[in-house]
Amino acid sequence: MRVSKSFIPTLRDDPAGAEAVSHRLMLRAGLIRQLAAGIYSMLPLGYRVLRKVEAIVREEMEAIGAQEFLLPALHPAELWKESGRWDSIGGEMFRLRDRKDTEMCLGMTHEEVFTAIARDEIRSYKQLPQTWYQIQTKFRDEARPKSGVLRSRQFTMKDSYSFDVDAAGLDKSFDAHAEAYKRIFSRCGIASVPVEASSGAMGGSESVEFMAVSDAGEDWIVQCDGCGYAANLEKAQSAAAVVEDQGDTAALEKFPTPGVRTIEDLVSFDGGATAERQIKTLVYVVDDEPVLLLLRGDDELNEVKAMDALGMQALRPAHPGEIRKLLGADPGSLGAVGVTNAKIYADAMLRGCNGMTTGANENDFHLRHVDVERDIAKIQWVDLRSTREGEACVACGKPLRVCKSIEVGHIFKLGLRYSEALGAKIQGADGKEVPLVMGSYGIGIERIMAAAIEAHHDENGIIWPQSIAPYKVVVAAVKMKDAKQAEAVEKIYQDCIDAGFDVMMDERDERPGVKFKDADLIGIPFRIVVGARALEKGNVEFFVRATGEASEIPLDQVISELKKRMI
């Protein structure tokens, strides 16, 4: 490829509003441009990377026997109503009506469509197992699109679906995917960490996320260096220190707490309580019903844990008016003692606690000597709290680490979730009808690109892993108008093409500094520079982007040197 004829709109300066490194560099290197909030155009250089990632994904999927489909993005609402997700999924789904006023949506995932095909076409266990995949465009109307292609509203996904006759078959399909995913990320230059995860809107019994540790990520993961335990914060548990039994059997006592509005206020209030001895009372609305969520004062609610615990896919904090109507007081003085008009869910850390303090449901009053199980009616015990850095691992007791990461893949044991809802049954070996046992598996293609950049860059730009670099080699002359240099550049360029390397030739009439800056910014692994002085000795400069290593080598050894270094 000749740079002078190509469209690579690099930017000298950081674009406004792009915080994540990968977002900034993808814009600056001319890989992407934004069309609308969370919607990006892939420019030629970006699309080359995307296709290289796709090719790796495709190879690894074929290696586990998966067959490639291409399903529509436009889905009839009907199918999603059959699965129940038309109602359970909220604003994330793009919905529309066609010219005949038929309800449709844009596919955010394809469990429904693939299950419907299996339902119509698979009759017998003899046709199993089957693994079907596609690399296709997904649409999700994210509330807060962010960080370029990391959280966007339209993106490319490899999604696959396994169909087995029983749970043992599913386990095999699931494990095969886990192994394929590890190979894919590793081949793309990403160190991935598989973690236990919430299955969320997908349903099913078990799921594993593949995480690339990075400050640009929006997920928090919990890891134990001792035993290797790893989980998304939305799922992670710890052996958190339990506050000892206070042996407080005193009767409830209401006391005035003028001006106290927060946990911290009550800590510093004369006659108040430490955070660990307070009950935090949160009011949420689930399915139009208010619920109370109780945590120890020093713990934070994890909303995904709450959704999983309640078996819901959406909940929201109650509005002030709703709270006042329910409990007769404002936040700051709320409590669950004596409450009978709402369901009460309490975090397991509160179990057996006495000598606690909580709001009295009367502004500026609290209750002390609360014994949780004695004084609060009909508690349902659940896991609501976020695990914290340094807490002990449940398995081995070592301190846990919490860090940010990018979710690059997610695999689910769906079980019968969709086959039962859609009636996808087959004849088992014993002649009886059984529902298909399913798994689903997703990888975000653009996220892999961004995660690779997050992991491989420096102050000058991207440092592509060879496997997914848009081009592997760039050839340039210090002075293109020098006929000898131009000739050498053309020769090296042609030799690279003949050797089958992805090569670009920067034959622009620009200062060398501009060309080198661009090459560094777009992250081409190897740069060959032809300059007058070295050329007189029959040499050229050989520069390795990843290491910064620069050496002079004979012109006629360029190809062999490249071959040696290509992975």
Place this chain on the structure above:
Amino acid sequence: MRVSKSFIPTLRDDPAGAEAVSHRLMLRAGLIRQLAAGIYSMLPLGYRVLRKVEAIVREEMEAIGAQEFLLPALHPAELWKESGRWDSIGGEMFRLRDRKDTEMCLGMTHEEVFTAIARDEIRSYKQLPQTWYQIQTKFRDEARPKSGVLRSRQFTMKDSYSFDVDAAGLDKSFDAHAEAYKRIFSRCGIASVPVEASSGAMGGSESVEFMAVSDAGEDWIVQCDGCGYAANLEKAQSAAAVVEDQGDTAALEKFPTPGVRTIEDLVSFDGGATAERQIKTLVYVVDDEPVLLLLRGDDELNEVKAMDALGMQALRPAHPGEIRKLLGADPGSLGAVGVTNAKIYADAMLRGCNGMTTGANENDFHLRHVDVERDIAKIQWVDLRSTREGEACVACGKPLRVCKSIEVGHIFKLGLRYSEALGAKIQGADGKEVPLVMGSYGIGIERIMAAAIEAHHDENGIIWPQSIAPYKVVVAAVKMKDAKQAEAVEKIYQDCIDAGFDVMMDERDERPGVKFKDADLIGIPFRIVVGARALEKGNVEFFVRATGEASEIPLDQVISELKKRMI
């Protein structure tokens, strides 16, 4: 690929409701399944063909220097408002609102988005020419989806866009595309005919469609065997026989025509007129305004010609109530004489005609001795009529042929249509700002698949051209349980893989007839069959799908024979 592990749901019988051969065979051979009206899932075998077509398209686009992008399917309405097409395009555009209630649409084509990128990123004539393309999913809410993937609501399109500094540059880009298109169709086994076409909703000065002659097509094209003239019926002209000047200067005369409702009624009415001497008066509504369209009684209106003539992208026949309100009479007695409350467009064939008969705008009455130019006010002369089989070619006078065809490609000289609307300007060589001169070029990928099937099939199924066959070779044993046969089949299969052939092995425990029928149906070019008798002599059967040629050849010559025959 092993057939026993693959998902190829062939159907023994013709599916109901599929008329076009390609539609029937794509369903029967397990290439596609319908998800909703005009929306199809590509199954593994179908997707392989699609990817092979894509690869050919990609090669030919790269060969003319085009650079590959991938643009979003979700577009902000704003951009389409800038070009004016938000309003001018009707129900064909899928529209939706996102969670913030922002108006969006699904891209039916990408002139707007590509022009916006060029506007933001191209500054100077020095960066030109540029040709940008993508292979991407398009959405069009067709009023009448039909014939499987031939007229669907979601499909894959290669669309490209050229940006030049002047008209001469556009001509070069346009011609390069025309040549690339011819190579693409020819490589895919399609005999394509380039024809003059209407530019319709795309705008611009000139366009050429690439047509594959086929009864499954929905377009009619007009061809001259004499001089090679070829045009879509929507655009075609002919030297149609003009009815001689009658020299009728008599005054208008109203006469009763009880019961006459049609052109034919008046032909057979005593004292009526031949069709050529009648004026056909049609009432249409354009932009909420009624217009009269006049044709000679024996001519048919071509609605696309009417739209082009009126510069509109939509029109509809008036409702009976609208007609009565406008003209005071019902269809059958309508005419333009004396009409001043609607614009009147007349087909050029009526020019200079006298001695004509037309409706009197009074039920059961007509007017005779009509002199079109004397008696009808403010006529605008346009081309409205459909050319008919056998009419003389304008260029050479030879009789024209009219036949059905499938539009597989369409290329447009857009000129300044979008660059002016969106303000995409660059600095020209003289330092002055000039708008970009654009072309746009489209190929329907699934249509190529269907057109290839329409051109290559027999009563047993598809006969794929080698270039786009899902697999080139199928290997099968007459009796898979015979260890010797199984071993030979495995060996040939492995040898084919080693030789780099796309090969499938049908190792199912099925009767040979079932396997051969499937292989014929899905159209694999070469079939190798291992049977007991031939195998004893060290031979296998070599069958060529396209010719039906079957021969016995030595097992160890299979690979060399295949190599000889591979294109």
